[in-house]
Amino acid sequence: MMLSVALFGVAVLLALAVLALLMVRSPMASRLIYTACMIVTAASLAAALSHLLTARPPEELTLPIGLPWLGAHLRLDALSAFFLVVVDLGAMTASLFAIGYGEHESAPERIVPFFPAFLAGMTLVVLADDAFTFLLSWEFMSLTSWALVISHHRVPENVRAGYIYLLMASFGTLALLLAFGLLAGSDGLYAFAQMRAAHPAAAVAALVLLLTLIGAGSKAGLVPLHAWLPLAHPAAPSHVSALMSGVMTKVAVYGFVRIVFDLAGTPSWWWSIVILTVAGITTVMGVLYALMQHDLKRLLAYHTVENIGIIFIGLGLALAFKSQGMLFAAALALTAALLHVFNHSLFKSLLFFGAGAVLTTTGERDMENLGGLIHRMPQTAFVFLIGCVAISALPPLNGFVSEWLTFQAILLSPQLPPWGLKLLVPAIGALLALSAALAAACFVKAYGITFLGRPRTRSAETASETDWFSRVAMMVLASLCLLAGILPGLFIDALAPISSFLIGKSMPAQIGAQWLSIVPIAESRSSYDGLLVFLFMTVSGTLAAFAIHRLASDRLRRAPAWDCGYPDASVLTQYSATSFAQPIRRVFGTVVFQARETAEMAPPDDTRPARLTVELHDPIWEWIYAPLADTIGAVADRLNHLQFLTIRQFLTLVFCTLVVLLLVLALWS
Amino acid sequence: MVLIRDLTIQGVQMVLVLLLAPLFTGFVRKVKARLLRRRGPPLAQPYFDLVRLMRKDVVLADSASWLFRVIPYLVFAATWVAASLVPTFRTGLLFSWSADLIAIAALLGSGRFFLALAGLDVGTSFGGIGSSREAMIASLAEPAMIMIVFTLALIAGSTQLSTMSAFMASPAVGLRVSLALALIALIMVAIAENSRIPIDNPATHLELTMVHEAMVLEYSGRHLALIELASWLKLVLYVSLIACLFAPWGIESSGAALPALALGIAAYIAKLAVGGVLMALFETSIAKMRVFRVPEFLGAALMLGLLATLLRFVSGSF
Numbered sequence: 001m002m003l004s005v006a007l008f009g010v011a012v013l014l015a016l017a018v019l020a021l022l023m024v025r026s027p028m029a030s031r032l033i034y035t036a037c038m039i040v041t042a043a044s045l046a047a048a049l050s051h052l053l054t055a056r057p058p059e060e061l062t063l064p065i066g067l068p069w070l071g072a073h074l075r076l077d078a079l080s081a082f083f084l085v086v087v088d089l090g091a092m093t094a095s096l097f098a099i100g101y102g103e104h105e106s107a108p109e110r111i112v113p114f115f116p117a118f119l120a121g122m123t124l125v126v127l128a129d130d131a132f133t134f135l136l137s138w139e140f141m142s143l144t145s146w147a148l149v150i151s152h153h154r155v156p157e158n159v160r161a162g163y164i165y166l167l168m169a170s171f172g173t174l175a176l177l178l179a180f181g182l183l184a185g186s187d188g189l190y191a192f193a194q195m196r197a198a199h200p201a202a203a204v205a206a207l208v209l210l211l212t213l214i215g216a217g218s219k220a221g222l223v224p225l226h227a228w229l230p231l232a233h234p235a236a237p238s239h240v241s242a243l244m245s246g247v248m249t250k251v252a253v254y255g256f257v258r259i260v261f262d263l264a265g266t267p268s269w270w271w272s273i274v275i276l277t278v279a280g281i282t283t284v285m286g287v288l289y290a291l292m293q294h295d296l297k298r299l300l301a302y303h304t305v306e307n308i309g310i311i312f313i314g315l316g317l318a319l320a321f322k323s324q325g326m327l328f329a330a331a332l333a334l335t336a337a338l339l340h341v342f343n344h345s346l347f348k349s350l351l352f353f354g355a356g357a358v359l360t361t362t363g364e365r366d367m368e369n370l371g372g373l374i375h376r377m378p379q380t381a382f383v384f385l386i387g388c389v390a391i392s393a394l395p396p397l398n399g400f401v402s403e404w405l406t407f408q409a410i411l412l413s414p415q416l417p418p419w420g421l422k423l424l425v426p427a428i429g430a431l432l433a434l435s436a437a438l439a440a441a442c443f444v445k446a447y448g449i450t451f452l453g454r455p456r457t458r459s460a461e462t463a464s465e466t467d468w469f470s471r472v473a474m475m476v477l478a479s480l481c482l483l484a485g486i487l488p489g490l491f492i493d494a495l496a497p498i499s500s501f502l503i504g505k506s507m508p509a510q511i512g513a514q515w516l517s518i519v520p521i522a523e524s525r526s527s528y529d530g531l532l533v534f535l536f537m538t539v540s541g542t543l544a545a546f547a548i549h550r551l552a553s554d555r556l557r558r559a560p561a562w563d564c565g566y567p568d569a570s571v572l573t574q575y576s577a578t579s580f581a582q583p584i585r586r587v588f589g590t591v592v593f594q595a596r597e598t599a600e601m602a603p604p605d606d607t608r609p610a611r612l613t614v615e616l617h618d619p620i621w622e623w624i625y626a627p628l629a630d631t632i633g634a635v636a637d638r639l640n641h642l643q644f645l646t647i648r649q650f651l652t653l654v655f656c657t658l659v660v661l662l663l664v665l666a667l668w669s
Numbered sequence: 670m671v672l673i674r675d676l677t678i679q680g681v682q683m684v685l686v687l688l689l690a691p692l693f694t695g696f697v698r699k700v701k702a703r704l705l706r707r708r709g710p711p712l713a714q715p716y717f718d719l720v721r722l723m724r725k726d727v728v729l730a731d732s733a734s735w736l737f738r739v740i741p742y743l744v745f746a747a748t749w750v751a752a753s754l755v756p757t758f759r760t761g762l763l764f765s766w767s768a769d770l771i772a773i774a775a776l777l778g779s780g781r782f783f784l785a786l787a788g789l790d791v792g793t794s795f796g797g798i799g800s801s802r803e804a805m806i807a808s809l810a811e812p813a814m815i816m817i818v819f820t821l822a823l824i825a826g827s828t829q830l831s832t833m834s835a836f837m838a839s840p841a842v843g844l845r846v847s848l849a850l851a852l853i854a855l856i857m858v859a860i861a862e863n864s865r866i867p868i869d870n871p872a873t874h875l876e877l878t879m880v881h882e883a884m885v886l887e888y889s890g891r892h893l894a895l896i897e898l899a900s901w902l903k904l905v906l907y908v909s910l911i912a913c914l915f916a917p918w919g920i921e922s923s924g925a926a927l928p929a930l931a932l933g934i935a936a937y938i939a940k941l942a943v944g945g946v947l948m949a950l951f952e953t954s955i956a957k958m959r960v961f962r963v964p965e966f967l968g969a970a971l972m973l974g975l976l977a978t979l980l981r982f983v984s985g986s987f
Contacts, residue, residue, distance in 0.1 A: 381736075400772075426979050430975050433811060434812040454792035533772065553890065553891060557726055564795055580800070580801045
């Protein structure tokens, strides 16, 4: 029943895409399509929520489309229902945001038709129940999002971003194709139910894990496969950036969880070593990259890489515990990862909406040209602040809860027998703690330079509050961030069916705990109560304010800034994004990015200004991608002369290839 | 009845830390002055400063936003809540389960996050320099703190401060290498978090190397009073934390007999006094370090914490 609602939603979304193509010239098109998208995704969200919360049995459906002997298998179980909630919540708020935001679009005909199609693609991925449907929807999702990335195709940077995205997306799909091929085996059992029943051999399962890590990881943004992400996510219009960063990366996480936890059979303990290592590096590299940026949207995109790392740390721990039969701890780690999936989709969408609102009114993405927006966009500034606090994992908001649960899972890991894990997990814990602290620094910078201080340019000075739809969309997400922060027990309980399905055990029900606190293991061991912390902070802050205003003084006068007696009227004397990051760049950047600062001082009688140049190297790009691209180019050059053979030589070549392939086949079987 | 009793004890704890915080700072200043053969301000000087600041007008910079005015209350609230959850004279406080040690560290992180934003709000270069350096210090001090928490949690089998403190007081704990490493790291983190010498100098106002004071330079009147009070509370919090984990003697565990509680309070005040004297001795005998030596200092704390955790992971006997 709920599956039919979701599928009906997909059909309507596809119809909307066609409708948008037909009415591109109409001025009402964008508003109408976005409103319709919002209604459809809201209905689908309700269906997914009711499936998840009532813990129904899985619903299955086979449609007679697709491959004739296979059909399209679709299924809604707890895992796909949860990810459907993430997709639809993001899609609904993005559509609401876009009702207002889309008005400012210069070429809506390049966006509006692809937007519903992109939503339909993501929904189908999480509903697919056979390899063919999954890969087809996956590729459909990639292509529609690619079209959205290059919607502003006159900017050369965006075209390059689109090209790299297309390359990486095809590469990722290829890896997934091979993974499914291995799972399907020689009999071609493409339905997930058949894969689940066939237990693959250990070597095959290991290959599947590595291929899935490459395929889903490249879409999610695991280092070093993240290279496309910070280029492509900011290039798209902001509501699409929010969807790509907040939701599409989660669809990739879904792909990983579905294949590795559900289809690939029993995990070996060393799988988690691979995942944890990659995830740990991803977490710290992502936030360090983000700290070096001064383009607001690119900073947010790099920060997505960090959060994907946190999610994969949780997943890696869950696999480690599961492989050792510590099912209870595995359920805790998996719940932490999934809760972070949900939380990140909330605050990353919120932050991208905020960046979009800033971009619309000022035309600027570069933080060095912004500043002081809190005075001119107070409501946007307030909700953006909530997003910043939440993403920095600070109590009492939601980002803290999922990181806290991950820490609790790490604290259970000394009981893991393998020595590799015993040595690796504390290091991963340190990396996670380091990235949490760096994330806070990163968002002090993002918020402080963009919204606080004095306006650095004319466009920042004349900014105005964004439209009503956009603000409501952001407020919805900000309230959800607060709600998930102060009542985390409700959300943890909602995730219980997933861990019972994937692991066989789930965390204890939280709703009965004293004062709505969360108690992952036992109260004497650890507990956290977001509601009480929030209440205490509110009450003591308000009490202090009230008492001081009543008993001491409530007078206030305005004066020029003090600045140790030497205030400078020039706004350029403020700290900029680059100068804010300087101490951290010196501490971490000299090693990771080979950061060099060169100061050019004019000689004493010269009136030229002094200049400071900062030089950063991207290690991943320079050590992996550039050599790879050079090699491929060189090989392609060598192979070029194969195009200029005579017909005789071509025929010989074809014959030889055929013989070699037949030989290989003969040896294989 | 039990609820009322526990509520009272929790309330006493909240008021006690709030009242003792200025006194502790006054005491440290006094000891430092005596060590330098000065007479120093009276012990109660911080209270007078607070009252004087609260009664003055706030002079707000023209470019300051609403956030700048809210932040002192936020920082104060976060620090006070954190300080009232660290056991001082009695463990098993009524609300101790609402935030464990990780959450207490994160609450202090919230306070710092907002304070760093306040540094950037007015748009002056001093505020910026303070915020950016504070962010750098925090980026190393927070992971070091989490590593210390990991070590202690693995030893005590809990991240709950009351349980940890009770475990540390029991004979089961014994002498451990990891505990020693964690103690050294915790002291280093406490110095950095409280902007004390050799990381920062709380007594300076016109020095290019200042961090915390640069961030709060634009604050005045009641706002400044709250920020000062919050930083004093934070100092008391760290001393109480070290005391309840590494010197858990005299802390009443669950009873509520008045003499026992009075003894607990007396023990707590004695511990504060010892801590204050040690800190004053340390600060007068060492010079402030350059800002870019700080990462080495905190990096050492982080490595000590990591080493201690690693030892715990490798074997339960370390």
